Structures are given as C-alpha cells and as structure tokens.
Amino acid sequence: MKTVITFGTFDVFHVGHVNLLQRAATYGDRLIVGVSTDELNFSKKGRNPVYNQDDRMKIINGLRYVNLCFEEYSLEKKREYIEYYGADILVMGDDWKGKFDYLSDICEVVYLERTPSVSTTEIIEVITSR
Structure with a gap:
C-alpha cells in the first residue's frame, strides 16, 4: 500500500485545492494532508488565514479522497512528518518545485502543475478590493 502526503x-x-488533492490521491492508496496551523501561516505569509485551522481541517477531512489530515506546525519538520506517517510519495504544487528535492532520500517527490488563474491570494485581493 502506497501512502501519499x-x-x-x-x-x-477553491477548485485549485480540489484539483491538487484529487491528483495527489491518484499517486497512492492513501492520502494524508498536513494543514498549516494559524501560527505557521502567519509566520509564512504575515497574515492570519481567513478561515481558522479548525475550519480548514474540517474542510479537508470532509473530502472523500483524503484519508487523514493533521496540523502542520513547522515547515522544517517535513522529514519528521513523512517518516511518522510512513509516506512513500510527497506531492506538492509546482510553485514549490525543487524546494523538497532533499527529501528524495526517504520518498519520491512529485510536483504537480497548479490550476491556472486560481490562487487564494488572488481571490482574497479581489474580495477586499470590492
């Protein structure tokens, strides 16, 4: 059984998230998703997410092709998360291309093309400009 993370x-x-998760699920038998905590998101982007981590976790857990999701507390712990969950394949959007190649010693690393013209940042900008 292959596990994807x-x-x-x-x-x-949004639909870009759906597309990424659906395609990621096709790489294995089980899909595990790390959802950035509110604190991690603030440290990465300098702003709080629109939806809090409990709501975002509920959304991801509600998807039929996601077997498990967990809170990601640190970007530096990807190796630990992969090892803990026994992941065979790490799938990320191609906006991260090359950034996780160092993990190829413990799992296959795959970068998927993002859905064109869709991003959370752009959606937020459109909403706030109205």
Whole structure:
C-alpha cells in the first residue's frame, strides 16, 4: 500500500485545492494532508488565514479522497512528518518545485502543475478590493 502526503494552508478553499488533492490521491492508496496551523501561516505569509485551522481541517477531512489530515506546525519538520506517517510519495504544487528535492532520500517527490488563474491570494485581493 502506497501512502501519499501533501501539505498546504487550504484557506478560502477553491477548485485549485480540489484539483491538487484529487491528483495527489491518484499517486497512492492513501492520502494524508498536513494543514498549516494559524501560527505557521502567519509566520509564512504575515497574515492570519481567513478561515481558522479548525475550519480548514474540517474542510479537508470532509473530502472523500483524503484519508487523514493533521496540523502542520513547522515547515522544517517535513522529514519528521513523512517518516511518522510512513509516506512513500510527497506531492506538492509546482510553485514549490525543487524546494523538497532533499527529501528524495526517504520518498519520491512529485510536483504537480497548479490550476491556472486560481490562487487564494488572488481571490482574497479581489474580495477586499470590492
């Protein structure tokens, strides 16, 4: 049985998120998703997510192709998370291309093309400009 793992904030959930998670699920038998905590998101982006981590976790856990999701507390712990969950494949969006190649000693690393013209940041900017 192959286990796939991926990570993200998944704020203002949109079709790009769905596409990434559906495609990630096709790489194995089980999909595990690390959802960035509110604190981690603030440290990465300098702003709090629109939806709090409990709501974002509920959304991800509610998807039929996600077997398990957990709170990601640190970007530096990817190796620990992969080993803990026994992941065979790490799948990330291609905006991270090359950044996780160092993990190829413990799992296969796959970067998937992002859905064109869709991003949480752009959606938030459109909403706040109205």
